[in-house]
Amino acid sequence: VSPAKTRPASRAVVDDGPAEPRWLTSAEMAAWLPLVHLVTLLPQRLDRQLRNDAGIGHGYYQILAMLSAAPRHELRMSELADYTAMSPSRLSHAVDALEDRGWVRRCAGRHDARVQLTRLTAAGRRELERIAPAHVAEVRQRVFDHLSREDIAHLARILPRLVDASLAT
């Protein structure tokens, strides 16, 4: 994360400039490096399996899954964006693509004309049921097969805090 230093950042006695940044400690690096690799590799692997099996990436899968779990199989765009951690723009493009495939359909909100509802179609539901088993198997093989119950509990305690922190702005 930090550039290799040329010489110790010795400063004049009177120092108005910015303080030397607090670089990561070696204990922090021991968590940071694998975390960076994980956030790079895991989405890649999930995408690849789904793309081979279903022709869609993990983001698109999440949309189908969230709709499937929702009452009436429909959600507002803003809710979907929240649940999938996607930006409004990304979600809008993604729903376009899923609509082209016939797996979701947009319809206008009933109370507020600004909101758009996205509903899972019957074909979308069938597609999800078709591809879900292979996906959950992949998730098991990539992630949970390598974690003890304690590990899982640790992650369930730690990760939500990081998400809330990363979510800020």
Next chain:
Amino acid sequence: VSPAKTRPASRAVVDDGPAEPRWLTSAEMAAWLPLVHLVTLLPQRLDRQLRNDAGIGHGYYQILAMLSAAPRHELRMSELADYTAMSPSRLSHAVDALEDRGWVRRCAGRHDARVQLTRLTAAGRRELERIAPAHVAEVRQRVFDHLSREDIAHLARILPRLVDASLAT
């Protein structure tokens, strides 16, 4: 991750088909959902800060940082791909872009004509030193400010295992 079920997947007594997949338990879901959000949001946030400050994403930053830490400030493409968890193709494109900016330069390997070395230029080094403080501050604010020493130790123990698991194939 799983589709909402219509009816219990009751099967005939004689069952040749694939077994009902082992869906995630609620304890697993409590780790999985924030993990998915984290791998979506964290790269996004890191990218945004770096892009605003330096005009490059986090992947490009990693290349500069890895080169800066290497002996002679140079690495083979395959090593760089390993250290940054990038595919050879992605790395090649990224090095193109960094070369255009004048921050790295390619040169042929000395022993094996197949290998390409990428070296950090003086301008690249200066740029890295310029942008590193703001980046490390971002990493602290987004991640480490929210973790106890114990949390960090847990992650340093758990995450490498997940990376090795995700890295397989």
Next chain:
DNA sequence: CAAGATTGAATGATCAATCTTT
């Protein structure tokens, strides 16, 4: 033929600007 690396085409994501409704 395998290893190391690159290329171009196609897809996906991001940003800024925009539109409509409240």
Next chain:
DNA sequence: AAAGATTGATCATTCAATCTTG
């Protein structure tokens, strides 16, 4: 003016194919 959502342009990433050297 703010909330909800979309659009189009630009850039990044992926995949498959390719090229060169060992």
